[in-house]
Amino acid sequence: MKKSDPLPRILFATLFLFFSLHILRLFISASIWNFGYYLGSPVNIALYSLSLFACVFLAPPLRRIASERAMLTIVTCGIAAVRVLAQFIREPLVLIGLSSLGVVMLLWFLALWNQALLNRRSPDDVPVLAAAIPAAFMLDTAVRTALLSYDILWRRTAVSAVAVIILSLLLLWLLYRLQDRTRGPSEESTTARSVLFAALGPWFFIVFALFQNPAAMAESAGIGEIPSAILTNGSMILGGIVCLLAASSRGLRRSFSTAGGLLLALCLYLFVSRSGPVWLWIVVASVSSWGLLGYILSASSRSGATRRGLWGGSLSVFLLFLVFLVFVFLNAQFKLQWVVLPAGMLVALAAAAAAWSYPGVKAAPRSPSLATTVAAAVVAAAITFLWALTVDYPGASAPRRHTGPIRVMAYNIHQSFDADIRVDLEGIAAAIGAQDPDILCLQEVNRAQIQNGMIDCLPYLAMRLGMPWVFRGYHEDGQYGNAILTRLPIEDRGWYSYKANRYETRGVTWATVTTASGPVTVYSVHLDHSAGEKNVRAAQMEELLSLWAGRPRSILLGDFNAKHDSREIEVMRGTPLLDVLKLHGIGSRPTFREGYGDPAMHIDYIFSTPDLRWQWASIVESRASDHKPVVAGLLMR
Numbered sequence: 001m002k003k004s005d006p007l008p009r010i011l012f013a014t015l016f017l018f019f020s021l022h023i024l025r026l027f028i029s030a031s032i033w034n035f036g037y038y039l040g041s042p043v044n045i046a047l048y049s050l051s052l053f054a055c056v057f058l059a060p061p062l063r064r065i066a067s068e069r070a071m072l073t074i075v076t077c078g079i080a081a082v083r084v085l086a087q088f089i090r091e092p093l094v095l096i097g098l099s100s101l102g103v104v105m106l107l108w109f110l111a112l113w114n115q116a117l118l119n120r121r122s123p124d125d126v127p128v129l130a131a132a133i134p135a136a137f138m139l140d141t142a143v144r145t146a147l148l149s150y151d152i153l154w155r156r157t158a159v160s161a162v163a164v165i166i167l168s169l170l171l172l173w174l175l176y177r178l179q180d181r182t183r184g185p186s187e188e189s190t191t192a193r194s195v196l197f198a199a200l201g202p203w204f205f206i207v208f209a210l211f212q213n214p215a216a217m218a219e220s221a222g223i224g225e226i227p228s229a230i231l232t233n234g235s236m237i238l239g240g241i242v243c244l245l246a247a248s249s250r251g252l253r254r255s256f257s258t259a260g261g262l263l264l265a266l267c268l269y270l271f272v273s274r275s276g277p278v279w280l281w282i283v284v285a286s287v288s289s290w291g292l293l294g295y296i297l298s299a300s301s302r303s304g305a306t307r308r309g310l311w312g313g314s315l316s317v318f319l320l321f322l323v324f325l326v327f328v329f330l331n332a333q334f335k336l337q338w339v340v341l342p343a344g345m346l347v348a349l350a351a352a353a354a355a356w357s358y359p360g361v362k363a364a365p366r367s368p369s370l371a372t373t374v375a376a377a378v379v380a381a382a383i384t385f386l387w388a389l390t391v392d393y394p395g396a397s398a399p400r401r402h403t404g405p406i407r408v409m410a411y412n413i414h415q416s417f418d419a420d421i422r423v424d425l426e427g428i429a430a431a432i433g434a435q436d437p438d439i440l441c442l443q444e445v446n447r448a449q450i451q452n453g454m455i456d457c458l459p460y461l462a463m464r465l466g467m468p469w470v471f472r473g474y475h476e477d478g479q480y481g482n483a484i485l486t487r488l489p490i491e492d493r494g495w496y497s498y499k500a501n502r503y504e505t506r507g508v509t510w511a512t513v514t515t516a517s518g519p520v521t522v523y524s525v526h527l528d529h530s531a532g533e534k535n536v537r538a539a540q541m542e543e544l545l546s547l548w549a550g551r552p553r554s555i556l557l558g559d560f561n562a563k564h565d566s567r568e569i570e571v572m573r574g575t576p577l578l579d580v581l582k583l584h585g586i587g588s589r590p591t592f593r594e595g596y597g598d599p600a601m602h603i604d605y606i607f608s609t610p611d612l613r614w615q616w617a618s619i620v621e622s623r624a625s626d627h628k629p630v631v632a633g634l635l636m637r
Contacts, residue, residue, distance in 0.1 A: 006128055007368035012174040013132035014139075014372065015167060016076065016109060019083045021140045022153045023102035024208075026086060028328060029453030030099050034092045034421050046329065052100055053321040056107040060310045063112070071112055076175045078105040080168040086153070087164045092421045107321065111313040130247035130297045131369040134240025134290065135376035141212050141236045142380035145229045146387045148463060149215065149448050149456035154423045197300035197316035199350030201323030202343035203293055208450050209336055210271075211235065211286040215448035215456040216336070219478035220271065221279035225459060226388055228279070233384040235283045237377045239290030244373045246294025257295050257355035261348025264288040268344040272337055285344065292351035299354035332451045336477035393459070394468040405615045405633030406488075406515060409437035410557040410604055412526070412592075412627035415446035415480075416455050419593055419623040425457060427624040429464040435620060435631050439513060440485040441524035443559045445471060447479040458483055474498075474507040482509040482524040482558065489514040496547050500539035502530040508547060517636040520612070521551055525558035527568070537561060537568045545575065555634075557606040559627065564588045564602040572607055580606040580632045584617040591619055591628045604630045 035045045063071055082102035089095060113129070144151045152160045210216050211232070218228035249256060267285035271278055300316070323346070330339045411432065418424040432440060448456040462469050467485035472495035474481045482495075490511050497507040509524045525544060527537045537560070548554060556577065562568040564587055573579055581587045591604040604627055608614065617632035 007372070008174055008177040009128045010131045010135070010368060010372045012076075012171070012178060013113065013128050014135040014376070015171045015174065016079060017132055017136035018140055019079050019167070019171070020102070020106045020109075021136065022151075023079070023082060023086070023099055023106065024204075025453045026095065026153060027099035027103050028451060029423070029455075030092065030096045032332065032451045033417060034096055042329065046325065049325050050322065052103060053107065053318055053325070055104045056111055056314045056317045056321075057311075059108045059111045059314050062108075063310055068112065071108065072178070073175065075105045075109045075112070076171060078102070079109070080171050084164055084168050087156075087161050090156070090422050095422075103321075107317050110320070111310060111317045126244060126247040126294075126369055127297050128369075130244055130294055131372045133293070133297070134236075134243045135372055137207065137212060138233075138236050138240050138376045138380040141233055142383040144212075144454070145214060145233055146383050148459045149454060150425050150460045154425065154453070154455065156426070195316070195319065196296055196350055196354050197313075198319030198323060199296050199347055200293070201320040202327055202346040203289060203296075204320075204324050205327040205331070205450070206289060206340050206343050206347070207286075208454065209331055210282060210340055211239075211289065213448050213450075213454065215458075215479060216477065217279060217282050219447060219473050220274075221277070221282065223279055225393060226391065230384060230388055231279055231283055233380060235286035237380055239287045240373055240377060242287055243290040243294040243297075244369060246291040247298040249294075249298075254355045257292065257351045260288045260291045260295075261352050264292065264344050264348050265341070268341045272341050289344065289347060292347050295351045295354045296347075299357070328450060331449075334476065336449075336475075336479070338476075394462055394466050405635050406439065407435060407437045407631060408439045408441075408522070408555060408557065408606065408634050409435055409629055409631045410441045410443075410524070410559070410606060411629040412443040412559040412604065412625060413445065413457060413461075414625040414627065415444050415452050416457050417625070419626050423453065423455065424624060425455065425460055426464075428457075429461055431620065431622040431624040431629060432461070433465060435629065437631065438487050439520075439522055439555075440465070440467065441509075441522060441557050442483040442485065443524065443526040445481060445483045447471075447473065449477065449479050461485070470509055470511045472507065472509045474505040476505075481507065482526050484509055484511045484522055484524050486511065486513050486522075491519055496543070498528075498536075498540045498543050500528075500536040500543065502528050502534050502536050504528075506540070508544060510547075515636060519553060520634075521554045523548065523554065523556040523558075525556055525560060527559070527561045529561045538571070541568050541571055545571075550576075552609055552611050554609045555606065555612065556608075557604075557630070559592075559603060560605050561603050569605070572605075576610055577607040578610055578614075580608050580614050580617050581619070581630060583614065584632075586617060586619055589619050591630060593626050604628070606630055606632050 031045055031049060035048065079102055082098050082105065086095065086098050089098065152163060214229040214232045217232055218225055264285050267281040267288065270276060271281040271285065327339060327343050413428050416423055416425045416428065418427055445457050446452045446455065447458055448454045458469055458471055462485060465485065467487055469483050469485045470490065470493045471483040472481045473479050474497050490513055492512040493510065495507055495509045497505055506526050506528055510521060512519050512521045527540050530536060548556060560568065579587055588602050590600050590602055592601045594600055606617065613635040615633040615635050620629040620631060622628055
């Protein structure tokens, strides 16, 4: 291998970033969910994250003590160890520590890599990151698609463990293959170029939240799961190639960066306003953002490689993660809709600054850079194509022949987190499967929001249980709400968003299903959790009852967030509706655990019109969520 051969560097950076995407998703979900219990305040979470990001400023003094090679060895062994341990450890506090350590390794890697000759362009090539970032995102998106977003990070299987160990060993072998580089004269990293590299912060946010997220496209554009996955992966593949070409562009850099920035802003505006074919705006915006990334990487990679220049690189990485954190918190508060627009505008401005301040140099992708990008594109396309050919989402089926009652179940699945705040979608699926429901009403169904670790609960559960679904997201991003899964044919469906809301918009999803004795309408209910003067449940209850409007053969079930002796539940009991759990003597048993303790409140219910007859009801013992499932047997007349 020649010392100038960039192929080992590209492959090394690709695999390192592939692991880093896993670590970032773990860190975001662990910080927001677990620190929400331990620190109790978004401000405390933000302060912790900022303190962690400030660890990047340890890189320059450490670099004075150790060689560049030694520092690279530390971060590589660190990220590999974190990734392997995260596959086996489930304790939330330990995962917070592991993911935090992994973030520090990523911070140091980006600071070292971006200022070092390992990433700097040679006269006839492009920056290593211009090939490695697209390759990492292509592969990650394809793998997540094939695993229904419940990807290898969250699966506790022997196959997942072996795959992670093999990839970790490959990463260490690639580190060994990297040759020492001879330093040459170079300019220092400047503040301007530090700010340019920091533009990767809003870029990472948009990609995570929207461009790499088939569920976001499916719910935003109103298209099917398979088309949204194909379009998402296709835009990743095309965008990655555009990124490499943009990083090597020459004379038209300024014109293209200006046009690409305007196109990105326009498409994101059309996406936010839901005008026209939303899926098209997402695809065009995605490809445009990749081109702008190529300009930014091309300009920022020309920064210096001196030891003093590492301070500038550290500043750029700190700003990158600071901006990323701001947009993640804004997204958690405002649910994506308009937040992507200012993020896209920042990326566009940075690309324009890169193109106009640092004109293009004569460069073209050499065979290793181009080969890596094309190889990643081919692998990602093959994975997506095979997945699209083999995936078989559950469809409507004929009524099941029942020898007993129809099993009806309500379950708040806590966005895939169990009672100990650990991701356990498999445990949730097992708890549901053990009851074998015919009609399943779910609440807190999260479809790959960034703060949730980008886990799409719905397709995995539907495939695992073999049940088609009706879903409605009530937040602006359309990715969080209620679902109904059923093995019975669906005659009609719909949803309703409450007008009275406090901290978040909630609603009702309903479906009319065919049974052997006639149609039954099921309402999956989730009321607000606020207490005291902020309580809007009474107003939401009025809206719910108006939506039901006395419809016969109806079941209203789910998380009412009201105790069994509350005013809201007394209102329900004042209607003709029957409290099925109370009817069978379990109307006050706890169904919800607050914090990590035992269940303390009964807030999950099954209400039914009196023309339906129930044989039995139960509250299922399970820690797969912070709620217990409630189940009842509906007799056919």
